[in-house]
Every structure is written in structure tokens, then in C-alpha cells.
Amino acid sequence: MYGLEMYGPKMYGHEMPDHEPTNMNVRIASAAYAVPPDGETVEAVLERERDRVRTTLAPLSPQARQKAAEGLGLSRVRVCGSQQPYDLVREAAAAAITDAGITGPDINLILDYSTFPGENSQSLSLAHKLSADLGAETSMNLSFKAGGCGALHLAIKTALGWMRTDETIRTALLVTGDTAPAGNRSLLPVTVQGDAGSAVILRREGPEGPLLLGVEAMTLGHLHDAIALVKTNGHLEIKVDALRIENEVMPIYYLNLYRLVQKVLAASSLSLHDVDHFIYSNISRRDRDGFRRMVGLPEGGLSEGGLALTPMAEYGHTFASDLVINYVHLRREGRIRPGQLLLFASAGIGFMWGVTLARA
């Protein structure tokens, strides 16, 4: 029963032009991710950051404070020790290139959409360094920071834009590598962050992989400081404005996502009933439950499409790598069959919302 589907497509906010992917044959040729070997329990993170957590949650009601730590569904997070996010990106990119059956010089475009590439990141742009390290000598390289876990859609949309306007761009490598700034793993009342890197390869006229049918994204700049990055004593700090999350973000969180989902489906004359796999973020169990209700799946319904397969309990929320991780696990388990419809959805800091539709 898809109870909300009576509310059809309707959009507002800062939307990007739609439908451009539908007239191009672009496929998700491959995807891969890498996580560091070291880990930490979520309990230990919250204990170590208890003062920060207490300060962040202080403006909330006692009921909301209690709710903040419940239903996370996250046990551990992976943490960069000696590795940097770039190392994870490089590892994931190498795996994705191999999986796609291409080589570095085949790549025409590298988009890096990392939100937290690491305070010690030595490169001006991960995309440029990656281009050099992969031997993608002629690739167009671009790093942008926007959207948190919703940024994959922005990257796909940006890649499609480049492909549409430049015939020579046929293979795009999209990467993100993120690590929480020291002492800032807790994003309560939202989530707890783990580190990861991931890579997706898109190929125009590619021989295999899910065909992109549509991608929609919207941003709302007035919420830019609901979760903000500030420098304190020379170090990055993530400031979560719990009240704004509660009062301004949550009332529209699923509303915007739902409207984007409806819009991308309607553009392909499809409905929620047609979707075989929903690939969603690993922010928390309660967030995944909210998404499940939003798309009208029965309790446990999202498990069929991903929750049971996602290693979210072990990895934590890895920002935009979540979707790649869950997609890779679905593929590894052999759950994705030819012809099936995949709907990727996520929202993130900025704030931004995004949805991508693909046919396997």
C-alpha cells in the first residue's frame, strides 16, 4: 500500500533543470568503496564526545533528547588511523576502474564531492591528485563540497551536464572520501559518522550497468547552518543546531525527498510500485524507518531492498558513501536482476535532497 502516493509530484525550492539524463545513454558501469580497518564503538564515541553531545542537545526538550540517542542502529564506526580519506578514495577508484574494465587514461572527468576530505588533506583538490595517480592525464577534474550524503546526486547531475555539453567526455569517475574532524564523530540528534571512501564510474554508451533514467536534486540555502562547519582554535568543528534540525529541517525532510521521488518517477512515467530496490542512506535505523514509511513499504519492507544487506551497524553513517556501500552490497548479494528499477535517495547538509533512478 503506497498511502502517500495520492500526493503527486509537486516541487518548490531551488531545483535544478530536470530530465536531461533521459535522452542520453549513460550507465553506472561500476561502483566500489573502501573503509579503514580500524574501528571504534559508537558507545565509546558518544562517551568521549559526551560534553559536545550534551551541549548540542541542551536546547531540546527532555523527550527529544532521549529520542536523539535511541534508534540509531549503529554499533561501530570505521575510523581513519594512519590512512587518509584520499587513500580510501584511491583504493575505491582502483577497484571501480578494474570492475568497469577500463584503465585510468579512459577517464575523461573526475568529480570529487567529499564533504570532509580531512584536515590534513595536502592536495588542493582530490580530483586533481587522483587524476595524476590514476594516469588519467587528460581528464577534466573538479572538486566541490556540497550536500553531505546527498552529494552523489549532485555529482551524477554534474557529470551528465558535462557529458551533454562535451562530446569527448564519455567516462566519469565520481569519488568521495570523508572523515569526521577530530572529536566530531557525533552528529546527534542525527547520526554518528564513520569514515569511508567510494567511487562510481559512469559511462556514456557503456556496454553494461544500470541505465540512468533520471536524477533530481534540490538545495535550500537558508538551512546552510543547521549543520555548520566552523574553525575553532584552528580546527574544524561540526556544529549541529539541534533546534533548527527539529523545527526547520525535519518538517520538510521527507516532504522534499518524497516530492523529488515523485518527480523523478513521473518523468519516466513510473510510480513507487515499479521500484524494485530503494537504496537509501545509513543515517540511522529510525531515519531508514521514516523513509520506509514515506515510500509506503510495510514494516521490514526496506530490509528486502537493502537494510539487511547494509553494513550500517558496522560502518556508521559514511556520508555520501552510504549509497555506494548499499548498492555494492546489493550487487554482491546478487539481488539486482536485469530490468529491475533502482531508486537511490538521500538528503544531506547544505541542505540538499537528491534522487536518482536507474534501470538495471
Place this chain on the structure above:
Amino acid sequence: MEIKIAVRQFIAENVLLAVHQTTIEDATPLVSGGLIDSIGMIGLVAFLEAHFKVEFDPREINVHNLDTLQQIEELIRKKLASREAGAAK
């Protein structure tokens, strides 16, 4: 008055399900009180836009504007007045 009646009825029948509409007072906190969650907002906003033929800017959808029937009525009235003023030009 009609605005509140229509909204109260919609909320009682579609969002709160089993709760009788008389339990929703004009000042009952719907969102901050936990009666309407983020999923419920999808239906509420769709109803308001369709029923009153208004459109919301995303900035307007927050607990400061839509937490009580009183606030909802004020916002809808403002939008209707603005629409009428625009039509009269």
C-alpha cells in the same frame, strides 16, 4: 473559522487516525507535541495546498508556522489575502 474546521477534520481523519477531532484544540501543538511527524507533514502540506489552492515556500514549512491550528489558519489567511490582492491588481 472554516479553515480550522477543514484542517482539524483532515488531521483527525488522515494523520492522527484514531484520535477524535475534538481533542485537537486550536492551540494544541501538533508538530512539537509529536502528534504530526515528518511523514505526516507530507500529507498535511499536500492537503493545505490542494484544499486552499495555495503554495508554500519551503521556508514557511516549520514549527513556527504550522504547529497549531491557529498558526495554520493565520498562514492560510495571509496567503489567501495575498492571492486576492494579487488578483485585484
